[in-house]
Each structure stands twice: as structure tokens, then as C-alpha cells.
Amino acid sequence: MFSDHRQRLVNELKEELEAAGNISSKALAAQIRDIGFSCSMCGKCCRRSCGDNRVLLTSSDIRSLQDSSLEDAVFPMLPDIPDVSLADTVNEYGHELEVDAQGRYHTFGWMLKRKANGNCSFIGEDGTNRCGIYDRRPMLCGTYPFYIEGGKLLTSECECLGKSISVEDSVLLAKDLLDRYVTELEDTVLLYEKFEGMGTSSQTPGGSKSLSGVDGIIFVVHDHNGNSEFAIKLNK
Ligand code: SF4
């Protein structure tokens, strides 16, 4: 059932979407130039050792990865922890996820798969920090360290903020940022509209039904398409 609360959230998001259509990419580009940015390819935003490096995927990112036969890179969104080996993630942090009567973990959205050390699967480990999917990198990566929230331009941590950026690059970045902002809002509207509920029970991960001895985990991912199941085999 579509609750009043959810309907209110959808209405607010739709208003934000409408307002997003009035944001001038020229003005946004000017704001970006005022802040300044030039990536040094330090690779910090791609590595877990430097903080939360999860890359939330938009519907457009997922399509692009699937079209490039990179569907294995699409992974259920999990809590951020320093050691991201899957078994540890779910056993130690599963309490942050909802679990239903069938022992399935519920999560919202998808992230780019990370390596066991927490680094992005695509970061070059040869000292170059080159992105292995540069031309198809997700919207978040292409616009980092900028993002838009509530119509306002904001920045994440990056030591290369404040450096000079050309007019041409700022215009391209502004356009990509607006695309990302609108796509994320549209995805969230669809998520709320298609959400079918958790069907949760009081069962606790790692509690009465510990994952030890279970050789697979089922996630139910709630996203812009509704609900989908995703199975992962654990390494033993
Ligand atoms: S965006 Fe910033 S943190 Fe990321 S690689 Fe470039 S300079 Fe480093």
C-alpha cells in the first residue's frame, strides 16, 4: 500500500526534479570555476584506506555496465566497513540491514563491486591509479568531488579542490553533474513508487540463524525497477 508518508516524499522529490530543470548549467559551471578543481589522479577517492569509497550506481550506470558485459561489477549496496570481505561484511554489519523471515537481506540500490581490500575493482594497482573503465565510469566517479543536493552544489573531500579549471572542462562537468542529479532523483522517485515492503521478521543476522555454515547469501535489492533477488556464494 502506498502510504501518505511515501506519497509526500515522492511529491517532494518531484518538486525537486522540476526545480532541477531550472538550474542553469552555465551558472553551475561558473560556480565550479569559483571553487576550482583539477584531478591529480591520486586515486584516494577509489581506495578504501582513504575513507568511504563506495560508488552508488544510477540506473544509467547499471545499463552501461551491463551493456559492456560488466554486470559482475554491479553489487548490492552494503554498509561501509574497512574490511570488505563479504562474509565479514554481512556477519559483522548485517544488523544494519533488514532481514526477512526467509533470511534474505534487504538493501537499497547498487554499488560498484570492491576488491577484498576495499579498493574499487577497477583501480590500477601498478602505481598509475588509472581507472580500468574510464570511458564507462559511473556518474559519481565522473563528477567527483562535486555533487548536488537540494539544488545546491556541494563538494566531498579532495586535495585538488581549489585548483584552476578551464571553462571548457567546467561546462562539461556542470552538464554531467546535472545529469547525475536528475538521474538520481528520478531513480529515487521510482524506488519509492515501486517499493513493495520488506516482509521483515525479528530474525537477527548472526543471531538465532547464524550465517556460519551457510554457503550463500540472498539479498533483496530495492531499486528503481522494484525488488530483485541477488545471490552470492560465500568463499569458505
Ligand atoms: S578526484 Fe580528488 S581524490 Fe579523486 S583521484 Fe582526483 S584528486 Fe584524487
Ligand code: SF4
Ligand atoms: S570506477 Fe574508476 S574512477 Fe570510479 S572508483 Fe573505480 S577506479 Fe575510481
